[in-house]
Amino acid sequence: QVQLVESGGGLVPAGGSLRLSCAAPGRASSNYAVGWFRQAPGNERELVARINRSGTTYYADSVTGRFTISRDNAKNTVYLQMNSLKPENMAVYYCAAQATYYYSTLANDYNYWGQGTRVTVSS
Numbered sequence: 001q002v003q004l005v006e007s008g009g010g011l012v013p014a015g016g017s018l019r020l021s022c023a024a025p026g027r028a029s030s031n032y033a034v035g036w037f038r039q040a041p042g043n044e045r046e047l048v049a050r051i052n053r054s055g056t057t058y059y060a061d062s063v064t065g066r067f068t069i070s071r072d073n074a075k076n077t078v079y080l081q082m083n084s085l086k087p088e089n090m091a092v093y094y095c096a097a098q099a100t101y102y103y104s105t106l107a108n109d110y111n112y113w114g115q116g117t118r119v120t121v122s123s
Contacts, residue, residue: 009117
């Protein structure tokens with residue numbers, strides 16, 4: 001079992017920035033691909049960004065150029081830097097780890113999930 005702990009959410013004005021953190025205490029997060037998902041009320045959970053074991057990244061079109069995913073293997077932590085936030089980015093953000101080795105953007109393919117952290121963007 002892999003425990004994931006998110007932090008860094010909060011209230012920010014439109015155009016502002018937040019950095020989310022996803023820590024895996026006591027586990028080598030480098031053994032997993034990690035994705036950041038978000039879920040807004042009434043919407044399905046969607047992948048925002050993903051980083052695989054070798055550091056290759058993926059971004060949803062809607063966040064490309066504004067969000068950056070990175071990982072610090074020494075700290076077993078994956079980050080999501082979010083810049084130029086928009087009201088439509090408001091959601092609960094979850095990090096998730098995928099134990100299998102194939103590329104996937106589907107939530108069902110991720111094995112371990114954090115509890116989520118809420119991001120609120122005021123207009």
